[in-house]
Amino acid sequence: EKGGYDYFMLKEIAEQPKAVADTLLGRIDAEGRLRLDEVRIPDAVLREADKVVIIACGTAFHSGLIAKYAIEHWTRIPCEVELASEFRYRDPILGQRTLVIAISQSGETMDTLMALRHAREQGAKVLAICNTNGSTIPRESDAVLYTHAGPEVAVASTKAFLTQLVACYLVALYLGQVRGTKWGDEIHAVIRELARSADDVERVLETMEPVRALARSLAHKNTVLFLGRHVGYPVALEGALKLKELAYMHAEGFAAGELKHGPIALIEEDLPVVVVVPSPKGRSVLHDKIVSNIQEIRARGARTIVIAEEGDETVVPYADHLIRIPATPTLLQPLVSTVPLQVFACELATARGNEVDQPRNLAKSVTVE
Numbered sequence: 001e002k003g004g005y006d007y008f009m010l011k012e013i014a015e016q017p018k019a020v021a022d023t024l025l026g027r028i029d030a031e032g033r034l035r036l037d038e039v040r041i042p043d044a045v046l047r048e049a050d051k052v053v054i055i056a057c058g059t060a061f062h063s064g065l066i067a068k069y070a071i072e073h074w075t076r077i078p079c080e081v082e083l084a085s086e087f088r089y090r091d092p093i094l095g096q097r098t099l100v101i102a103i104s105q106s107g108e109t110m111d112t113l114m115a116l117r118h119a120r121e122q123g124a125k126v127l128a129i130c131n132t133n134g135s136t137i138p139r140e141s142d143a144v145l146y147t148h149a150g151p152e153v154a155v156a157s158t159k160a161f162l163t164q165l166v167a168c169y170l171v172a173l174y175l176g177q178v179r180g181t182k183w184g185d186e187i188h189a190v191i192r193e194l195a196r197s198a199d200d201v202e203r204v205l206e207t208m209e210p211v212r213a214l215a216r217s218l219a220h221k222n223t224v225l226f227l228g229r230h231v232g233y234p235v236a237l238e239g240a241l242k243l244k245e246l247a248y249m250h251a252e253g254f255a256a257g258e259l260k261h262g263p264i265a266l267i268e269e270d271l272p273v274v275v276v277v278p279s280p281k282g283r284s285v286l287h288d289k290i291v292s293n294i295q296e297i298r299a300r301g302a303r304t305i306v307i308a309e310e311g312d313e314t315v316v317p318y319a320d321h322l323i324r325i326p327a328t329p330t331l332l333q334p335l336v337s338t339v340p341l342q343v344f345a346c347e348l349a350t351a352r353g354n355e356v357d358q359p360r361n362l363a364k365s366v367t368v369e
């Protein structure tokens with residue numbers, strides 16, 4: 001049942017190109033326009049929404065953080081992302097024009113379910129993004145967009161995360177399409193790139209051997225830090241979460257711009273720091289800033305592990321280890337930059353002798369608050 005792999009997690013990492021392609025299937029028409037009729041939220045509701053609120057936990061929360069960048073950019077609707085476990089205990093402001101998006105792989109996470117019930121009681125419309133047909137969260141929502149990752153068995157989420165990203169991009173682009181923002185041409189171009197993203201994920205998977213070797217060489221370390229900016233920041237959080245749950249190592253993700261506000265004090269000789277570098281094109285300001293961050297931490301002894309797009313030569317002199325990913329539109333980069341972090345965590349866990357599919361103290365679906 002593991003299809004020749006030692007662990008379900010390895011199988012599920014390898015299945016990501018198919019999971020991404022399946023989640024896109026039938027949702028982009030021949031003219032390159034999105035078709036989400038199955039979602040069954042009337043376009044009028046989407047047109048009138050004045051706020052989007054995303055609720056989720058853990059890895060699903062990280063996909064929500066990435067969705068915020070996409071939704072605000074392509075639709076100009078303000079978007080908040082909140083941990084489902086915090087949401088209903090603070091009397092959030094919700095109304096009939098609030099579109100709530102609840103993201104959950106299992107569809108059974110109690111924190112997310114309680115948060116969505118609270119949102120509906122306040123009159124908000126709830127759209128679920130979910131991987132499990134007929135589970136509680138989609139049943140209790142106004143509408144659902146299913147991710148087609150197939151069953152995810154390993155406790156640590158991998159392919160479900162990538163498909164959550166795809167679903168979030170689809171919703172963001174669809175909202176943009178329905179509302180007709182000034183980004184019409186860009187939306188069209190990004191849909192075409194999204195349609196090709198499964199191939200990019202495949203290409204990343206083909207180049208992971210050096211990442212595995214690097215992970216094995218770090219098995220004796222106690223701490224790994226992750227830095228990113230813009231959509232690379234939630235990717236850094238996700239990389240750190242994977243490492244905690246699988247390798248039982250101290251790992252933290254930071255927004256690179258926060259370094260000088262505290263975390264840089266943690267940098268010491270030979271501390272591994274993974275840096276997710278934004279695309280050099282389009283967002284060149286951010287790119288330059290992160291390159292100086294890499295120089296700063298390296299000057300203080302950090303061992304830099306740099307994830308950067310193919311063709312980005314500026315990072316080469318400062319990277320102790322360089323992991324290449326295909327160039328993508330800025331907002332889509334997490335689809336490819338997350339994959340090496342999953343492989344990294346999985347290999348480190350194995351090297352440390354941990355049970356990869358069943359990490360200690362964790363359950364696949366958390367049905368208690």
Ligand code: F6R
Nearest residue numbers: 058059060104105106109156157
């Ligand atoms: C991390 C992980 C958890 C889940 C979280 C939400 O690898 O698997 O953080 O993402 O418990 O679960 P769902 O998506 O089922 O609501």
